[in-house]
Amino acid sequence: MELMSMKVDKSLKRLTLIELAVPVTLLIVGILAGLMQVLFRAGMIQANDLGGIEYYQALTLHGVVNAIVFTTFFAIAFGNTLVSYALNMKLNMKYAWLSAIVMLIGTVTAAIAILAGKASVLYTFYPPLQAHPSFYIGVVLLVVGSWIGFWNWIPMYVRWRKANPGTKTPMAVVGIFTTFIVWQIATLPVAYEVLVLLLPWSLGWTDTVNIMLARTLFWFFGHPLVYFWLLPAYVMYYTMLPRLAGGKLFSDMAGRMVFMMFIVFSIPVGTHHQFMEPGIGSQWKLVHAFFTFAVAIPSLVTAFTMAASLEYAGRKNGATGLFGWVKKLPYFDEKRWLFPYLLVGLVIFIFGGISGIINSSYNLNIIVHNTSWMPGHFHMTVAGPVFLAFIGMSLFLVEKVGGKELQMKKLAMLVPYIWMVGLFLFSSGLMRGGLHGEPRRTNMGLTYLNPDSPMFRPEWKIYVLLTAIGGIIMTIAMLVYFVVFFRTLLSRQVREEVLEFPLSEAYHNEPAGVFANFKPWIVAASVLIIATYIPVFYDVARTTAFGAPAYDPAIPMSLKELKAAEEAADEPAEEQSSEEAQGEATDTEVEQQTEAGSTTDSTGN
Amino acid sequence: MDSKEKIAIGGSFLLMTVFFGAVVFAMTGFGVEVPDCVTDVKPFTESSVTSTGPHRYEVHSIARMWAFDPYEIEVPPGSEVDLYLTSADVVHGFNIEGKNVNLMAIPGQVNYTRVKFNEPGEYKIVCHEYCGINHHAMSGVVKVAYTPTTNEEGGN
Ligand code: HEM
Numbered sequence: 001m002e003l004m005s006m007k008v009d010k011s012l013k014r015l016t017l018i019e020l021a022v023p024v025t026l027l028i029v030g031i032l033a034g035l036m037q038v039l040f041r042a043g044m045i046q047a048n049d050l051g052g053i054e055y056y057q058a059l060t061l062h063g064v065v066n067a068i069v070f071t072t073f074f075a076i077a078f079g080n081t082l083v084s085y086a087l088n089m090k091l092n093m094k095y096a097w098l099s100a101i102v103m104l105i106g107t108v109t110a111a112i113a114i115l116a117g118k119a120s121v122l123y124t125f126y127p128p129l130q131a132h133p134s135f136y137i138g139v140v141l142l143v144v145g146s147w148i149g150f151w152n153w154i155p156m157y158v159r160w161r162k163a164n165p166g167t168k169t170p171m172a173v174v175g176i177f178t179t180f181i182v183w184q185i186a187t188l189p190v191a192y193e194v195l196v197l198l199l200p201w202s203l204g205w206t207d208t209v210n211i212m213l214a215r216t217l218f219w220f221f222g223h224p225l226v227y228f229w230l231l232p233a234y235v236m237y238y239t240m241l242p243r244l245a246g247g248k249l250f251s252d253m254a255g256r257m258v259f260m261m262f263i264v265f266s267i268p269v270g271t272h273h274q275f276m277e278p279g280i281g282s283q284w285k286l287v288h289a290f291f292t293f294a295v296a297i298p299s300l301v302t303a304f305t306m307a308a309s310l311e312y313a314g315r316k317n318g319a320t321g322l323f324g325w326v327k328k329l330p331y332f333d334e335k336r337w338l339f340p341y342l343l344v345g346l347v348i349f350i351f352g353g354i355s356g357i358i359n360s361s362y363n364l365n366i367i368v369h370n371t372s373w374m375p376g377h378f379h380m381t382v383a384g385p386v387f388l389a390f391i392g393m394s395l396f397l398v399e400k401v402g403g404k405e406l407q408m409k410k411l412a413m414l415v416p417y418i419w420m421v422g423l424f425l426f427s428s429g430l431m432r433g434g435l436h437g438e439p440r441r442t443n444m445g446l447t448y449l450n451p452d453s454p455m456f457r458p459e460w461k462i463y464v465l466l467t468a469i470g471g472i473i474m475t476i477a478m479l480v481y482f483v484v485f486f487r488t489l490l491s492r493q494v495r496e497e498v499l500e501f502p503l504s505e506a507y508h509n510e511p512a513g514v515f516a517n518f519k520p521w522i523v524a525a526s527v528l529i530i531a532t533y534i535p536v537f538y539d540v541a542r543t544t545a546f547g548a549p550a551y552d553p554a555i556p557m558s559l560k561e562l563k564a565a566e567e568a569a570d571e572p573a574e575e576q577s578s579e580e581a582q583g584e585a586t587d588t589e590v591e592q593q594t595e596a597g598s599t600t601d602s603t604g605n
Numbered sequence: 606m607d608s609k610e611k612i613a614i615g616g617s618f619l620l621m622t623v624f625f626g627a628v629v630f631a632m633t634g635f636g637v638e639v640p641d642c643v644t645d646v647k648p649f650t651e652s653s654v655t656s657t658g659p660h661r662y663e664v665h666s667i668a669r670m671w672a673f674d675p676y677e678i679e680v681p682p683g684s685e686v687d688l689y690l691t692s693a694d695v696v697h698g699f700n701i702e703g704k705n706v707n708l709m710a711i712p713g714q715v716n717y718t719r720v721k722f723n724e725p726g727e728y729k730i731v732c733h734e735y736c737g738i739n740h741h742a743m744s745g746v747v748k749v750a751y752t753p754t755t756n757e758e759g760g761n
């Protein structure tokens with residue numbers, strides 16, 4: 001395979017390697033937390049913590065590191081290199097470094113809070129469980145750093161458009177920009193949630209938070225977040241997989257249509273995570289379910305386009321007959337070791353996608369919501385196609401940008417296959433258990449899987465065992481990956497560092513037509529978002545009776561009650577404490593209600 | 606565009622339309638609904654199980670760190686239960702396996718569903734949202750049985 005390669009300067013090389021090595025190092029912790037979870041859930045280890053790290057603290061680390069930190073760093077490193085390469089232009093390194101530094105500071109800040117046990121709120125940080133302010137600040141910085149990374153590509157692209165009038169924007173750039181347009185829109189509501197609602201509350205400047213408002217803002221961000229994960233993988237599928245398979249992308253137009261559909265439909269769907277919550281009219285939930293079905297369409301089209309592209313490649317490789325092409329793909333070709341990382345992910349995504357459609361099916365969600373079915377499902381998306389594409393591309397970037405030779409190629413090529421075997425066992429255990437009521441986010445070994453507990457559920461034993469076996473196999477795959485990654489990174493440079501991606505040509509290559517510009521699609525997205533979210537926020541506002549005070553995950557009373565109780569215990573002087581109690585009661589009506597036990601005449605606003 | 610590709614795109618639209626139709630049919634035909642806004646009942650601080658008519662019960666359940674109040678809900682077989690749920694502190698979950706009851710308990714909000722218990726037995730309630738370090742110990746039960754307290758109902 002002869003690829004066009006582009007010189008890369010030392011600064012971009014260093015930046016890219018840092019942006020990969022840091023999150024991959026953190027990923028070691030994230031993966032070990034995953035192993036801990038399967039063992040604890042199966043009751044193989046019955047404890048609150050392991051080596052001082054508590055179950056829910058580890059689960060917070062697992063979600064934050066694997067799904068937020070690793071993915072965001074990767075998306076920026078991938079975007080920096082791919083956009084430069086596809087436009088054949090030089091990146092402004094000043095802003096690229098600024099972006100990385102802000103993300104790094106954010107990551108360290110949040111990590112300290114989690115490791116100190118001050119932010120065991122899981123990666124969704126639902127109030128009124130409260131984290132230390134540094135957790136929220138860290139998350140904000142990570143996101144702002146990624147914005148800077150994105151903004152840095154915009155002037156570059158504008159210059160390219162000016163210099164190349166009438167030329168189609170390269171598909172790789174369309175894909176990366178789609179990813180970050182979705183991210184830019186989606187991070188605004190969560191920025192509002194964190195900066196206006198949670199951070200001031202965590203700093204003690206405000207007393208209460210409107211819980212449904214916070215949750216609705218979170219999921220306004222939370223669903224598009226999954227496309228922020230998925231889209232870089234789609235970029236690799238559309239622009240690289242066909243070439244790696246030895247063929248061409250079946251249809252250029254389909255790819256552009258798919259990306260634009262993601263801009264339009266990724267966001268007005270967030271309440272499908274809130275089907276089981278009060279405070280949002282069920283008709284609006286149905287509207288969001290409708291658009292969720294719409295956003296499944298680009299993925300179905302992708303399934304077709306990928307199958308057609310692979311078939312074309314297989315036939316070019318000499319296949320005959322209806323399905324002969326399946327046998328003529330480079331499953332174990334050392335020269336194209338990236339192929340299995342992408343292909344296996346695509347296979348896993350068939351199941352991730354089907355289970356996703358089940359989840360979003362409105363009333364069907366009653367069966368699966370918050371059961372272990374959910375992690376079963378999303379490990380076949382974010383820990384399937386997304387994760388395999390990301391770790392595969394990380395190796396690829398270290399090799400090219402670092403000027404290294406991939407170490408232990410044969411083993412490296414097996415990683416996705418081992419991962420898939422483990423993942424299928426893992427996910428089938430979780431999903432079957434979920435259908436029998438097994439909850440997610442639960443340290444089940446202490447209760448549900450503990451024969452000595454009155455809560456023991458022996459019927460779940462088989463499912464948690466399957467999950468544990470699968471999880472152990474996944475961990476083994478990752479250990480291999482870590483060894484390959486760090487050995488390659490630390491190996492001697494053997495060739496000049498370059499920017500080089502196996503970009504595909506298109507088989508059907510038509511003018512981009514209506515898909516040539518982002519603008520109309522961004523406008524359409526904005527209109528849909530406004531139309532679908534105004535009634536949701538209206539419902540939340542009219543149904544919320546009162547906001548909630550802050551809670552520490554370890555203490556079954558609000559921090560305010562706790563403080564009052566402690567002061568009462570410290571101060572024998574009756575007068576003062578009763579004075580304080582009065583002062584507080586007027587502060588929040590919530591407490592008044594709880595104490596008085598009155599319900600009917602409460603603040604029904 | 607390739608003609609097969611047009612078929613694939615059209616087919617994708619059609620498939621999702623059929624799926625959406627199935628969802629709407631389950632809703633209108635079988636009455637399987639997701640929670641809606643509740644405005645007539647305000648967040649309550651006292652739990653209760655009251656009989657509101659023959660085979661009709663109203664339950665006010667409160668989720669708090671780390672127990673359901675009441676822990677045990679007792680009704681006779683054949684009961685239709687109007688279930689109201691709120692939280693006294695953080696967010697909790699309320700799931701009854703095999704019963705189309707899956708609710709989030711949110712402070713400052715009341716959640717609602719209606720459920721019918723025909724078969725006698727113990728229906729386990731599981732808190733399925735992380736609610737603090739003892740979340741895994743938070744569960745409850747619906748006992749559906751002919752008991753002395755509910756005899757008059759069960760006799761019918
Ligand atoms: C060895 C590999 C892995 C294992 C054994 C594993 C295991 C698990 C388990 C058992 C849970 C559910 C825990 C619970 O709900 O109590 C979980 C949750 C989760 N996992 Fe993984 N996982 C692995 C890799 C990954 C990867 C690679 C990603 C993402 C890139 C990921 C993302 C998540 C997320 C986002 C959650 C949800 C956390 C939450 O509910 O707050 N996992 N994982």
Ligand SMILES: [Cu+2]
Nearest residue numbers: 222223272273
């Ligand atoms: Cu979603």
Ligand SMILES: [Cu+2]
Nearest residue numbers: 732734736740
């Ligand atoms: Cu709980």
